[in-house]
Amino acid sequence: MGEPKPNLYSESFPIEGGNFNSAGIVSTGIKSILKKLGIPGDIVRKAAIVSYEAEINVVSYAKKAVVNLTVVPGAVCIEVIDEGQGIPNIDLAMQEGYSTADQKIREMGFGAGMGLCNIRNYSDDFHIESEVGKGTHLKMTIQTP
Amino acid sequence: MNVEAIVAALGLEVKCGREGLGREVTGGYTGDLLSDVMGNSKEGYIWITRQVHQNIVAVASLKEHAGIILINACEPAAETLQKAEAEKIPVMVSDLPAFELSGRIYNLLTSQS
Numbered sequence: 303m304g305e306p307k308p309n310l311y312s313e314s315f316p317i318e319g320g321n322f323n324s325a326g327i328v329s330t331g332i333k334s335i336l337k338k339l340g341i342p343g344d345i346v347r348k349a350a351i352v353s354y355e356a357e358i359n360v361v362s363y364a365k366k367a368v369v370n371l372t373v374v375p376g377a378v379c380i381e382v383i384d385e386g387q388g389i390p391n392i393d394l395a396m397q398e399g400y401s402t403a404d405q406k407i408r409e410m411g412f413g414a415g416m417g418l419c420n421i422r423n424y425s426d427d428f429h430i431e432s433e434v435g436k437g438t439h440l441k442m443t444i445q446t447p
Numbered sequence: 448m449n450v451e452a453i454v455a456a457l458g459l460e461v462k463c464g465r466e467g468l469g470r471e472v473t474g475g476y477t478g479d480l481l482s483d484v485m486g487n488s489k490e491g492y493i494w495i496t497r498q499v500h501q502n503i504v505a506v507a508s509l510k511e512h513a514g515i516i517l518i519n520a521c522e523p524a525a526e527t528l529q530k531a532e533a534e535k536i537p538v539m540v541s542d543l544p545a546f547e548l549s550g551r552i553y554n555l556l557t558s559q560s
């Protein structure tokens with residue numbers, strides 16, 4: 303066991319559920335921070351995709367959330383902890399095409415049932431936990447060279 | 448081929464983001480489902496869609512698209528134009544439906560080089 307890895311960067315951001323006008327603001331912020339830190343472009347883009355999908359899910363299905371961005375040597379970690387309805391069946395929610403999005407959400411182009419799949423596909427490590435009536439906790443890790 | 452050359456070849460109406468017209472177009476993706484576009488498009492792509500809501504700007508910005516083209520003479524929302532202008536992302540409008548517009552852009556991009 304080595305020394306704990308020093309944090310190169312860490313910051314937390316709040317997300318407000320239901321507000322589609324500001325949706326994407328947190329992922330855009332995360333992207334510009336990672337760029338400024340000199341993280342390679344392909345990794346920044348992966349982080350942007352996973353944080354955007356998680357952010358939209360909070361806006362669509364939860365009351366509020368906090369996003370923790372942590373950059374350590376070798377990895378970018380993005381954790382999204384929301385308070386909301388939670389996910390009754392995670393295996394089902396992870397299936398491509400499964401969506402409970404309502405008409406209003408679908409009209410804006412969301413609700414393809416692909417967001418969680420994108421998160422899984424674009425992160426190197428992905429954990430999801432959820433409790434119905436309480437909320438959902440996502441943890442995504444993207445490796446850096 | 449840059450965005451401006453596509454605008455000229457297809458007679459697109461440029462709604463905003465003129466500063467980005469010099470950007471090189473590396474490919475294209477057609478779709479109205481934002482997570483589909485998030486997952487399957489790449490940086491430098493031109494995005495062809497009928498979505499006009501401001502959320503398209505966040506997607507195009509995060510994915511570093513070269514521009515957005517709205518099909519069927521769709522009118523972009525005012526907030527979409529404001530945000531895209533700030534991000535220097537060209538938003539253009541075509542009278543053509545998605546199938547025809549995509550085909551023409553595909554031909555333009557593959558006939559050169």
Ligand SMILES: Nc1ncnc2c1ncn2[C@@H]1O[C@H](COP(=O)(O)OP(=O)(O)OP(=O)(O)O)[C@@H](O)[C@H]1O
Pocket residue numbers: 355359360362363364384386387388389395396400401402403411412413414415416417418419438481482483
């Ligand atoms: N944070 C969350 N809280 C509660 N339910 C969620 C949350 N995230 C996802 N879900 C549930 O899981 C389903 C699948 O989510 P996913 O992001 O894969 O697709 P979507 O949001 O429905 O559509 P898309 O992301 O393609 O626009 C959602 O429809 C919703 O029922």
Ligand SMILES: [Mg+2]
Pocket residue numbers: 355358359413416417418482
């Ligand atoms: Mg989603």
